[in-house]
Amino acid sequence: MAHGGKPRPMKGIRQLAEHLDISIGTVSRALNGKPDVNEETRKRVLAAAEQLGYVANQSGRSLRQGTTNVIGLMIQSSRETVENSDNFFLTVTGGLQSVFSRHKLDLIMLPCPHDEDPYEYLKRMVARRIVDALIISETQRVDKRFDLLAKAKIPFAALGRSLSGAQHPWADLDFDGVVNCAVDRLVAHGHRRIAVSAPSSDINLGFIFVDGYRRALERHGIAYDPALVIRAKSSEQGGYQVADELLSLENGPTAVILIYELMAIGFYRRMMEAGIIPGRDIAVVSFREAPRAKFLQPALTCFRTSVHDLGVELAEILLSSMPAYSQEYPRKTRQTVWPLELIPGESDAFQLKTAK
Amino acid sequence: MAHGGKPRPMKGIRQLAEHLDISIGTVSRALNGKPDVNEETRKRVLAAAEQLGYVANQSGRSLRQGTTNVIGLMIQSSRETVENSDNFFLTVTGGLQSVFSRHKLDLIMLPCPHDEDPYEYLKRMVARRIVDALIISETQRVDKRFDLLAKAKIPFAALGRSLSGAQHPWADLDFDGVVNCAVDRLVAHGHRRIAVSAPSSDINLGFIFVDGYRRALERHGIAYDPALVIRAKSSEQGGYQVADELLSLENGPTAVILIYELMAIGFYRRMMEAGIIPGRDIAVVSFREAPRAKFLQPALTCFRTSVHDLGVELAEILLSSMPAYSQEYPRKTRQTVWPLELIPGESDAFQLKTAK
DNA sequence: CATAGTATCGTAAACGTTTACGGAGCGCGT
DNA sequence: ACGCGCTCCGTAAACGTTTACGATACTATG
Structure with missing residues (x-):
């Protein structure tokens, strides 16, 4: 009973090596695809590792080679x-x-x-x-x-x-492009008073969005009116609030750009309560499509990406x-x-x- | 220039020990709150660690004590x-x-x-x-x-x-309780033909939900009709499909239990297309409330939890x-x-x- | 036969910790 | 003076790997 039986408790590469009567170093090289190892012993090692369910302990490996994968x-x-x-x-x-x-x-x-x-x-x-x-x-x-x-x-x-x-290095959604495209489209449809919703300007998105909006207006020679920039949360309640604030303006907008599709739900509701129908009395464009908005009537114009x-x-x-x-x-x-x-x-x- | 200057490259506990002229073991004990260490030296160690931004290397620690936290x-x-x-x-x-x-x-x-x-x-x-x-x-x-x-x-x-x-050990939502409560409520309102939607019965939820539904019917002496169990995806499209299949039945239900709130959106739409009004012509109860469903008219009866x-x-x-x-x-x-x-x-x- | 080269493998050090163990210093009682 | 206990600290082993280095056996070449 020298090295027979089933050494079930697989503790590490050492047991695997003993089980194979091979040195621990060779086993490591075999598993890691290093060159200095006979192809046949490599096969043996890989087979035994598979059979015994050996996987290298990550802590040991990381400690040695300073990398964790x-x-x-x-x-x-x-x-x-x-x-x-x-x-x-x-x-x-x-x-x-x-x-x-x-x-x-x-x-x-x-x-x-x-x-x-x-x-x-x-x-x-x-x-x-x-x-x-x-x-x-x-x-x-x-x-x-x-x-x-x-x-x-x-x-x-x-x-x-x-x-x-x-x-x-970074990657980010093209908020600037979105708001530009939205403004262009709305202007082409005859709108001059265009409101926009955005989160707090502390958040980068809140700044970029409004900044792009401002420059887009400028490009079309439309004056920037701070009253038309509504800071609100990107939620259904936020959309409701945006509609509410816009309704309270003396000189309200004819179009609005929402920053998140979910807001449109609340926005629609508040507007309908006031007898104003989106798509007929006020134009709505929203950023980033989400699967939940498809039910909205009229269908929401928005932006999609993968x-x-x-x-x-x-x-x-x-x-x-x-x-x-x-x-x-x-x-x-x-x-x-x-x-x-x-x-x-x-x-x-x-x-x-x-x-x- | 024995040990002066700023040893910026903090490589490990060894540097920290050298910097303090204390042995490496004592430093470790001090950092880990072990008893055998003078309170004053402990303070020194903690201060130095904070200042030099030393945090124990996780690989070394894990390797030694076989635990990763x-x-x-x-x-x-x-x-x-x-x-x-x-x-x-x-x-x-x-x-x-x-x-x-x-x-x-x-x-x-x-x-x-x-x-x-x-x-x-x-x-x-x-x-x-x-x-x-x-x-x-x-x-x-x-x-x-x-x-x-x-x-x-x-x-x-x-x-x-x-x-x-x-x-x-596990924790799971009380699907069984939900479907029981829903059936009881619908029966109390006079319903006898109650449909249910569920995902495939491979998924555990799909099995439990329908099983609970079955037993709840039994409890009320209502015969189980397989035609009223609709397998569909838990999405808006799934809800649309459920409504569609139910409409095609000769002897349709007067109430339906949906398994996910999102389905209600599609369900409502398909029913309204057919001129059937939820809450008037057919009763709808849905599992698990999500913030997005609040807009639905009439308001959806559903279940909520934290x-x-x-x-x-x-x-x-x-x-x-x-x-x-x-x-x-x-x-x-x-x-x-x-x-x-x-x-x-x-x-x-x-x-x-x-x-x- | 001697030498060099090649293929394969074993040995041992190193990675950064934690911790069991023992030792030094000190106070105190006898 | 001696022994004992206590506090504090240093030493070194161990965790499981990877890898540089050297050793061995074999082949080919002169």
Whole structure:
């Protein structure tokens, strides 16, 4: 009974080596595809590993070679984001993984607790060295995390641009293009008084959106009226509130651009309550289509994109800035403004009769 | 220039020890709150660690003490799930973390790639020993993952019950209670022909829901008619399809129970197309309220619960089965059927006139 | 036969921690 | 003076890998 029986407790590479009567080093080389190993012994090793269910302990490996083969995606998931975003992150995750899995990289999500400072959380995660690279999301207009990551010299990319990260890799939806397209379209239909809804300008999106709106108006020679910019939450209630505020204006708009499709639900309702019919009395265009809005009558004009493919793009941006993969993903630029496509509906499909 | 200057490159505990002229062991003990260390030196160590930004390398620590202080939440995120579930997982995650963070445990999400077998993926994750414990979700009716985890002797809990996991820890929504309550309510309003929609019976939910429906009918002495069970996807299209199939029946129902609120959108639309008004001509009750359904007219009667608190419960179930925390979370039972609350609307608020 | 080269493998160090163990210093009682 | 206990700290082993290096056996070449 020298080395017979079934050594069930698979503790590590050592047991595997003993079971094969091979040195531990050779086993490691065989498993990792290193050159200095006979093809036949390699087969034996792989077969035994498969049979005994051996998989290398990640801690040992990471400690030795200083790499984890894991990419982290940090999400803040504030209560409001969770309520309103329609699985945006899970969809992006799908795109990211479809790229990473080709390189045997695993993606993990790092959800920052609601009661912890995102900066401190990220610092901890970086220091623990549990990931080789990081993707941060929900970027703020000024975001210290960019500096942290740059200083830590860990490869990263951002889902969402930032002033702090002007020269860093990111991918972001083309908010500017959207609002430009929307304004152009509305102006072509005869509108001059166009309202816009946006979240607080602290959030980068809130700033970019309104800034683009402003420049678009300027391009058409329309004066910018601050009263037509409504700050509201990106929710159904927010849409209701936007309608409410616009109704209270003396000189109200003939068209409105909503920043999130969900808002349209509340907006429609409030307007209908007031006897104003979207698509007939007021034009509505909304950013980012979500599957839930299809029921709206009249059909909402909005913008669509493949969030999955945005994830693919972001993954490639990240890999291009990781030394081990950069030659596989050569790039001119590491900053992508992701395009969206206009889906025409009935909510703005009328020509304004009276020129104001 | 013995040990002056700023030793910026913080490589590990060794540098920290040298910088303090203290042995490496003492530094470790000081940082980890072990008893055999002078309070003053402890303060010095903590201060220096803070100043130099030292955080223990996780790989080294894990390797030594065989524990990672990380809990994994595996999600499959099939394309359909991502489309339809309204951030259910992110909400649960919030509840989980609110418990875990109290014990300095970190939660990471492990999203299984779409093209990989969930069982193999889990096997890999377990073998790599990147987590101390696991939560699996989207459990199947028979789910090999339970056996895998039990055999690997890694603590785990499931979000969703399973036949395989009958004796294992889980928390799940009370589908049975929901369908019972719905049937009781509809019967009390005079309905005898009640239809139900459910996903495929492979999915555990699909089985439980219909089984509960069947027993509830039996309790009221109503014959079970298979024609009134419609298998459909939990989406808007699915709801449209359910209405369509029900309309084609010779002897149609006077009430319907939908399994997901999103379906009500399509259901309403198809019914209105046929000139049948929900809440007047047909009663509608739906499971699980989502914020998006509030606009429906007439208001949908549905069931609500705090998904966040479900996460809290699940976290406590898991901790109670981890040796290091079990005495802190004593439990009689490790299986929770999570209750939901009825939110009465107008969609079923009428008494059926003609007794059939 | 001697030598060089090649293919394959074993040995041991290293990664950064934690922790069991023992030792030094000190106070105190006998 | 001696022994004992206590507090605090240093030493070194161990965790499971990977990998640089050297050793061995064999083949080919002169």
